[in-house]
Amino acid sequence: MPLRGWTTSRVQLESRESRFAVAAPHKVIGMTTSERTGIRLTNLTKSYGDVKAVRGIDLLINPGETLALLGPNGAGKTTTIDMMLGLIRPDAGSVSLFGASPTDAVDAGVISGMLQTGSLPQYLSVRELVTMMASLYPHPLEVEDVLRHAGILEIADRPTTKLSGGQTQRVRMAIALIAEPEMLVLDEPTAALDVEGRRDFWESIRGVAARGKTIIFATHYLEEADAYADRIVLMARGRIVADGPPTEIKARVGGRTIRATLPGVEASALKALTGVASAEQRGEGFVLKCGDASSSDAALRALLTQFPQARDIEVRGAGLEEAFLDLTGDEADQESPS
Amino acid sequence: MKGLTYVRYEVLRTVRNRRFLIFSLVFPLILFLSIASAHRNEELDGISFPLYYMTGMAAWGSMTAVISSGARIAQERQVGWTRQLRITPLKTSTYFTAKVLTGYLMALFSIVVLALAGTLLGVRLGAVGWLTMLGLLLVGLIPFAIMGIALGHLISVDSLGPAIGGITALFALLGGVFGPLVTSGVLFTIVKCLPSYWLVQAGKSAHEGGHIWTGQAWIVIAVWSLVLARVGVRVYRRDTAKV
Numbered sequence: 035m036p037l038r039g040w041t042t043s044r045v046q047l048e049s050r051e052s053r054f055a056v057a058a059p060h061k062v063i064g065m066t067t068s069e070r071t072g073i074r075l076t077n078l079t080k081s082y083g084d085v086k087a088v089r090g091i092d093l094l095i096n097p098g099e100t101l102a103l104l105g106p107n108g109a110g111k112t113t114t115i116d117m118m119l120g121l122i123r124p125d126a127g128s129v130s131l132f133g134a135s136p137t138d139a140v141d142a143g144v145i146s147g148m149l150q151t152g153s154l155p156q157y158l159s160v161r162e163l164v165t166m167m168a169s170l171y172p173h174p175l176e177v178e179d180v181l182r183h184a185g186i187l188e189i190a191d192r193p194t195t196k197l198s199g200g201q202t203q204r205v206r207m208a209i210a211l212i213a214e215p216e217m218l219v220l221d222e223p224t225a226a227l228d229v230e231g232r233r234d235f236w237e238s239i240r241g242v243a244a245r246g247k248t249i250i251f252a253t254h255y256l257e258e259a260d261a262y263a264d265r266i267v268l269m270a271r272g273r274i275v276a277d278g279p280p281t282e283i284k285a286r287v288g289g290r291t292i293r294a295t296l297p298g299v300e301a302s303a304l305k306a307l308t309g310v311a312s313a314e315q316r317g318e319g320f321v322l323k324c325g326d327a328s329s330s331d332a333a334l335r336a337l338l339t340q341f342p343q344a345r346d347i348e349v350r351g352a353g354l355e356e357a358f359l360d361l362t363g364d365e366a367d368q369e370s371p372s
Numbered sequence: 373m374k375g376l377t378y379v380r381y382e383v384l385r386t387v388r389n390r391r392f393l394i395f396s397l398v399f400p401l402i403l404f405l406s407i408a409s410a411h412r413n414e415e416l417d418g419i420s421f422p423l424y425y426m427t428g429m430a431a432w433g434s435m436t437a438v439i440s441s442g443a444r445i446a447q448e449r450q451v452g453w454t455r456q457l458r459i460t461p462l463k464t465s466t467y468f469t470a471k472v473l474t475g476y477l478m479a480l481f482s483i484v485v486l487a488l489a490g491t492l493l494g495v496r497l498g499a500v501g502w503l504t505m506l507g508l509l510l511v512g513l514i515p516f517a518i519m520g521i522a523l524g525h526l527i528s529v530d531s532l533g534p535a536i537g538g539i540t541a542l543f544a545l546l547g548g549v550f551g552p553l554v555t556s557g558v559l560f561t562i563v564k565c566l567p568s569y570w571l572v573q574a575g576k577s578a579h580e581g582g583h584i585w586t587g588q589a590w591i592v593i594a595v596w597s598l599v600l601a602r603v604g605v606r607v608y609r610r611d612t613a614k615v
Contacts, residue, residue, distance in 0.1 A: 119459045120458075120459070121455060121458060121459065123613070140458075140459055140460070140461065141461050141463075142461065143460075143461045145459070146459065146460070147459050149452065149455055149456060149459070151452045151455075152451060152452025152453060152455060152456055153451040153452070153453070154451075154453070155385065155448060155451075155453050156385065156389070156447075157384070157385040157386075157388040157389055158381060158384070158385055162381060162384070163381075165377070165381075166377060166378055166381040167460065169376075169377030169378055170378060170460045170461050170462045171460070171461060172461070206456075209456070213460070
């Protein structure tokens with residue numbers, strides 16, 4: 035696994051270390067630099083009865099990275115996040131956040147998060163709620179600044195129960211941001227937002243990332259992971275199935291498939307076409323797998339030039355679900371990435 | 373102190389909750405005014421009727437206040453707010469302390485309002501009498517405050533109202549809040565083991581003196597508190613483990 039973000043974040047390491055050392059000086063002794071400054075999941079495992087939600091995850095996240103946990107529903111993203119935040123105790127394995135346990139990191143106020151579920155408490159205005167939450171942290175940001183930043187200054191005096199879904203989500207973001215944490219964890223943060231809300235949201239998160247904070251977010255949208263993360267960890271059925279920069283993951287997940295009916299042609303002849311990664315015969319037809327859009331374009335041109343008799347041609351982007359199944363299938367018949 | 377702002381907003385939230393105010397303040401007050409004024413010059417269980425009812429209703433109102441304050445945890449649990457709080461530096465003990473303090477503040481409010489209403493109907497007590505009553509009531513409320521927190525982790529929001537209503541009514545009735553239920557026999561022995569009986573005695577002590585708050589009172593309050601705390605820790609652990 036390449037240690038992405040390592041070189042870019044090295045500059046910030048020293049100040050980060052000294053800040054955290056103030057928060058929990060006894061926790062950092064006797065650790066290597068990367069253990070102390072990064073986030074490390076070791077063999078993290080959790081089952082609910084017979085359901086194995088998370089099956090032994092190993093992951094090292096460098097400070098300053100923006101990492102997307104991408105996967106379909108039931109992949110184990112939320113369970114992983116809950117264990118990172120100390121909300122769930124793992125059956126086996128461990129979580130180390132900047133050298134401390136999740137509980138210690140939470141107590142020191144160095145992490146904060148937006149959980150997937152949850153509405154706001156009643157009988158408070160938006161400003162009162164954010165002020166109350168700010169009072170819990172050692173070095174909170176200014177309440178008014180955060181309200182303005184989250185775009186909720188106009189509704190600051192409104193009761194928390196009289197908000198739209200999108201406004202509620204912005205308030206929850208404000209609560210997560212007010213902590214000014216070293217690590218921000220977001221579990222499907224844009225689920226309740228419209229297109230404009232999503233853009234504003236990620237704009238704010240980019241600002242946080244620019245201040246050198248570590249951001250981990252769960253999503254099941256490839257586009258979102260691609261646009262805002264500098265590293266994507268792909269999860270399916272409780273395991274990490276791929277880990278790398280968005281371009282790499284996109285090439286593996288965002289591949290395209292060409293289907294065509296083409297009697298009397300050998301699969302090997304089709305596999306030799308430009309842009310085709312694999313060719314599989316299905317009766318009189320073929321399924322050609324390609325990398326990204328440009329390789330499927332090239333493959334289609336080559337196909338029509340060399341085999342003009344091809345008909346019933348269909349080009350499809352492989353859906354995430356399909357790609358996940360592909361990646362989690364039996365290792366033996368899994369093709370090497372193109 | 374860090375938790376102070378949190379406690380302040382917790383109190384603010386409670387004061388703004390009208391239903392809460394109605395059950396712990398308005399309800400006992402109306403009952404007191406309507407019943408005690410009709411029996412103004414009578415006696416009950418050896419003391420003046422208004423004094424008995426004033427302490428009875430103060431016991432009931434304050435009991436409701438401390439139980440419902442803790443039981444509102446059920447609502448915060450259901451909407452996932454406790455999960456959000458658990459990923460902040462807020463200590464669990466501060467969270468519970470805020471609930472207990474808020475409950476006690478509302479209880480104090482309820483007691484003061486009933487004391488004023490009592491004065492209106494001719495209840496006259498010396499400073500020692502008032503303070504004895506207040507102090508012993510606050511002690512007697514401890515098991516009910518713990519019971520509230522345990523209920524908050526045990527029951528769902530749907531059953532919250534009926535559960536609090538039923539439990540407070542049962543304890544109030546058996547404890548003699550609306551007049552002594554029994555004064556002798558096996559049932560009386562059982563009743564004397566209830567914390568609500570001693571809440572009523574705390575009120576009566578205002579007139580009769582602190583000696584009616586016997587050693588048994590301290591034991592009953594202590595045992596109920598310890599047992600309920602054990603139950604509370606257990607349901608809290610079970611609840612947070614499954615989240």
